[in-house]
Amino acid sequence: MTDILTRLAALLPPAALREAGPAYLEEPRGRWQGKALAVVAPGSVAEVAAVLRLCNETGTGVIPYGGGTGLVGGQLAEDGAPPVILSLERMRAVRSFDAEAGTMVVEAGAVLADIHAVAEAEGWIFPLTLASQGSARLGGLLATNAGGVNVIRYGNARDLVLGVEAVLADGTVVNTLSPLRKDNTGYDIRHLLIGSEGTLGVITAASLRLFPKPAATGAAMMVVESPEAALALLRMAKARIGDAISAFELMGKEGFLFLDEVGPETRQPFDPRPDWVCLVDVGMGAGGDPSGALEALFAEAFEAGLVSDGVIAQSEAQRAEFWTLRENIPAANRRIGAVSSHDISVPVAAIPRFIAEAPARIGAEGQFRLNCFGHMGDGNLHYNVFPMPGKSRADHDNQRSAIKRAVHDLVQELGGSVSAEHGVGRLKVDDLERYGDPGKLVAMRAIKAALDPRGILNPGAVLRG
Amino acid sequence: MTDILTRLAALLPPAALREAGPAYLEEPRGRWQGKALAVVAPGSVAEVAAVLRLCNETGTGVIPYGGGTGLVGGQLAEDGAPPVILSLERMRAVRSFDAEAGTMVVEAGAVLADIHAVAEAEGWIFPLTLASQGSARLGGLLATNAGGVNVIRYGNARDLVLGVEAVLADGTVVNTLSPLRKDNTGYDIRHLLIGSEGTLGVITAASLRLFPKPAATGAAMMVVESPEAALALLRMAKARIGDAISAFELMGKEGFLFLDEVGPETRQPFDPRPDWVCLVDVGMGAGGDPSGALEALFAEAFEAGLVSDGVIAQSEAQRAEFWTLRENIPAANRRIGAVSSHDISVPVAAIPRFIAEAPARIGAEGQFRLNCFGHMGDGNLHYNVFPMPGKSRADHDNQRSAIKRAVHDLVQELGGSVSAEHGVGRLKVDDLERYGDPGKLVAMRAIKAALDPRGILNPGAVLRG
Incomplete structure (x- = not known):
């Protein structure tokens, strides 16, 4: 040693x-x-x-x-x-920036917010956006194929990467950084490493795809009475606004109550706190009118009885305020302390059914507060289980695995995933074994053994060591 | 046996x-x-x-x-x-179709044109589009990560796939058909199999991403005097029309002359045949005006001295005629018989330099006719070398490898790929060894040995057996 x-x-x-x-x-x-x-x-x-x-x-x-x-x-x-x-914290250089093609090569230690700033200074955006962007680094974001709020429009982290540089377990350096749009010369090592959570190689740099910065942006919070209404609103928004929807988030009442409980400083637009709110974010090119599009959406949805109240951001500052509210929900969760958190996805159309059925499954274990919020447009919910007031996380330690099992069984029944965007890590190794496709596990184990025969890379993560 | x-x-x-x-x-x-x-x-x-x-x-x-x-x-x-x-010809069923989510699960033997028809019947499109779509089957298209004319807008074949079902060498069935947008449970076997050309497993079915059918389409052929002007036109088109550009193709004069030579039945809009023509295809949502956008693009480009002549399709039939002309070029090539064909890509900005420098490199081997056309918007050219009139392919058999080497060396110098969309197959195994990243080759060989230890899958393709 x-x-x-x-x-x-x-x-x-x-x-x-x-x-x-x-x-x-x-x-x-x-x-x-x-x-x-x-x-x-x-x-x-x-x-x-x-x-x-x-x-x-x-x-x-x-x-x-x-x-x-x-x-x-x-x-x-x-x-x-x-x-x-x-x-990777010392490797955070921007190695190159092609302002015409909209690509940049960045080292893995770069912090996401810094990458955003570099791209925006040149009139582009790197659209990966998530709560931890002030500290999350590119390498980890790619290793876990991070998601976030803009997946509905721009895809997951892997969709934003043209190539990677990485080091294999034996020290072999793989360089596929070429930002070519078309390159069919051999196996796609890039996508194998992205999402492998550091178990197959260490990503040291990546070529990133940038996107034109929307010339006009807008956001609205709309009150819906149920997840079914939220789904209908999502459909209506897609039909009206299409690809210009950058995010479509769902937030449940418990989250608003948590904000009141732990951080009364968060400004909330609706009082009393509504059961469900959709946050719709829109970005358009020059000449587009996001606020107009959101107003028209609201009018049609109100007419149809889908929404009962709403606010459309009147400024970029107000739009930022909506997003602060959204981002403060996970922060509030952390302060209250979940018994169990679930980063799950189901087919978008199955979201209302998941939300309807999960409480009874969990209820078999006792009384809990449920805070459900997330990226509805991608079928991805953060479904978190909290102790009742006066109780703590520790009071339920012996129930945690039963609760997880109940939630994940339901996800599986609905054709969903027990890890939508956070990855497997060490927490969900058992879940992967239980719910994962057996053939895929065979392939994964063979690949792991081939690329890391001594099992030195992130041992115990993803696959049992 | x-x-x-x-x-x-x-x-x-x-x-x-x-x-x-x-x-x-x-x-x-x-x-x-x-x-x-x-x-x-x-x-x-x-x-x-x-x-x-x-x-x-x-x-x-x-x-x-x-x-x-x-x-x-x-x-x-x-x-x-x-x-x-x-x-896979007998496995061509559409296993499921989700008209709301815009996804379908199709077996690998389905012919691409049939997949198009099924999607369009439900108001969606499956945007993979290429000359051989009347006979190419899904499994081969995915195994080779096919490209085609719409990559600029929708990406390569791999970008259109949410999951695959495949059989590994030992008969293990891997099923990742779930069409979830977000699913971070383990290695991305889908992308490893896509583009592996049947050397790692046999794809038997795939979940495909469909896209809304553009409500309004248009196309134009614009005459430019040089590849530099074509590049400037591409930039102008991107700035004006952005994501609504479905294709941006470049065609050189030799192709028009070939059409005259082998198939005078192909209607050509320009006489005399121009040096270079760009085919710009546009698809927009309801309310969009593609022809108006193309007219405005033409006016601005004419004003700037980039284009000297042009035709904007006045009907869907005329748009189809433009595309027939484009698709007839590879057909004419086949009838004339190339000494050597090159499916190459370079960074888009390097296309003029490639086109300027390649003739001298090839000229060192003698006199040839060069037919250059392709997917300029993706940096992907089909650069084909033909015998002079009166000579045949066979007359140059002993020069073929020197010509390939000259073209591929130039591609490599410009940071390009010697196989943009056709794959490696058996033809380019040597090129992969010569030009490929050595570290990537190490990883590829390890993965091949792990998933196909007896080397039974497409032996000799991609990697030397």
Whole structure:
């Protein structure tokens, strides 16, 4: 062990050696505590390769580390031999920017908000947008194929990537950074690495697809009485506004009550708090009129009895306020402390059925508060189970697995996924075994064994070690 | 050998046994002649699995076979032990169609034109569009990650697929057909199989993404004096018309002369034949005015001195006529017989430089006619080298590899790809070794060995057997 520390210190410049402090070992919600043999932050692909060669040779586990914002324990190991944490934080350069083609090559340690800023300075956007963008780093976002609020329009993280540079377990550097639109020369290693959660290789850089910045944007919050009405509103919005819909979010009453409970500073437009609200965000090209389109949508939906109240943002500041409200819901959840959180997806049309049936399944375990919100346009809900007032998460520790099982069984019955956008990490390894396609698992295990025969890359994540 | 034939006959119903006739053994341009131990056409996934299990057990090569339209020899083997040809032609069912979500699950043997018809009957489109769509089958299109004319708007074949069902070499069935927009449960086997040209598994069905049928379409042919002007026109079109551009094709004079030479029945709008023509196709939603947009584009481009002449389709029939002209160019090429054909891509901005420099590189080998056309909007050209009048392809047999090398070296210098949309097949195995990223090749070989340890799947394609 010390031998490895000595060898790491010999391989790397002093700036690459880090203290194994809490920043690398604590789960963002404080749920788990990781272990580390060492934390290293290489400054180049060659240094990443050197670290991996050493760890592969010595059979030392390596956890590739981004911003540490993951919610499924993919970035920290409680069990097993302490791993080397390989942080990409020092590799955050924008290697190139093609302002004409709308592509950029960025290193994996770049923080998402910084990537946004670089793209916007040139009149483009990189549309991956999620609550943790101020700290999440590109490598982790790609390793987990992150989703977020704009998937309905722009796709998941993988859809925004033209190529990657990565280092395999044995130190082999794979470079597919070419930003060509068409390149059919061999297997798509890019998509294999994206979403593999650091278990097949360490992504060190990526070519990103940028999109024209919408010239005109708008947003509205519309009150609907039920998930069925929300679904009908989504259909109506798609028919009227089509591809210009950048996000279609659903928020349930419990979330608004949580905001009142933990952070009365969040301004809420509706009083009393409504059962369900849809947040519709629209971006259009020059000459487009998002607010006009949202007003027309509201009028038609009101006429049809789908919506009972609504606010259309009158300024960019008000639009930002709507989004702050939306982003404050997960923050409030964190303060209250969920018994169990579920990042699930079902076919969009099945969302009302999921929302209708889940409470009874969970109710078999006792009384809980349910906060349901998420990316309705993609069929992706964050369905979180909270203790009743006066109780705490710890009071329900022995029920957690039964609750998860109840929710995931229902998801499976509806043809959904038990991990829509957060990944498998260590938290859902059992779920993958239970609900995953057996043939896919066979293929996954064969690929893992081929690319990481000693099992050093993020051991215990995704697949049992 | 006969033992395998007997065992195949015992495994499969009589309807699944086919004569190993020329339809399965001839390259579409008559360039190569394949061999076959047997041709089987299973009627179900279970039958595909049974065939693969047997072939894996006995170490018999298998070529998964679609419409036989591939241009890089991926579907036929001249050398090595005769393989079993596994045709998907009997598996062409539409298993399900979700008219609301815009998804369909289709078996791999379905012909692309039939898929188009099914989608359009429900008001949707499946936008993959290419010359061979009347015979190309879904499985082959996905195995080669086919491109075609609409990539600029809708992406390559892989971008149109939500999930696949496939059978691995050992008969394991992998099912990731779920059409969920968000599903982060494990490695993306779908994208690994798409583009692997039948060397990692046999795709038996896929969930396809459909798109709303544009309510209004239009097309124009515009005469430009140079590739530089074509590039400037593309930029202007993107700025004016944006995402509504469905295709942006470039055609060179030689192609028009070929049409005159082999098929005077093709109506051509410009006389004398111009040096370069751009075909711009536009699709818009309800209320859009594609012809108006094209007229405005033409006016601005004329004003700027970029275009000197043009025709805007006055009807759907005239738009179809433009496309017939475009599609007749590869047909004319086939009749004249290329010395060498190149399906290359470069960064879009490098297209003029490629077109300017390629003739001198090829000219070092002698005098040739060059027909350059293709999907300019994606940086993808079909750059084909023909004998001078009075000479034939056979007269240049000994120069072919030097010509290919000259073209591909230039492509490599410009950061391009030696196979943009046709794949590697058997024709470009050497090119992949020469020009491919060495690290990517390491990963590819490891994955191939893991998923097909006996090397039975399309042996000799993509990677040397």
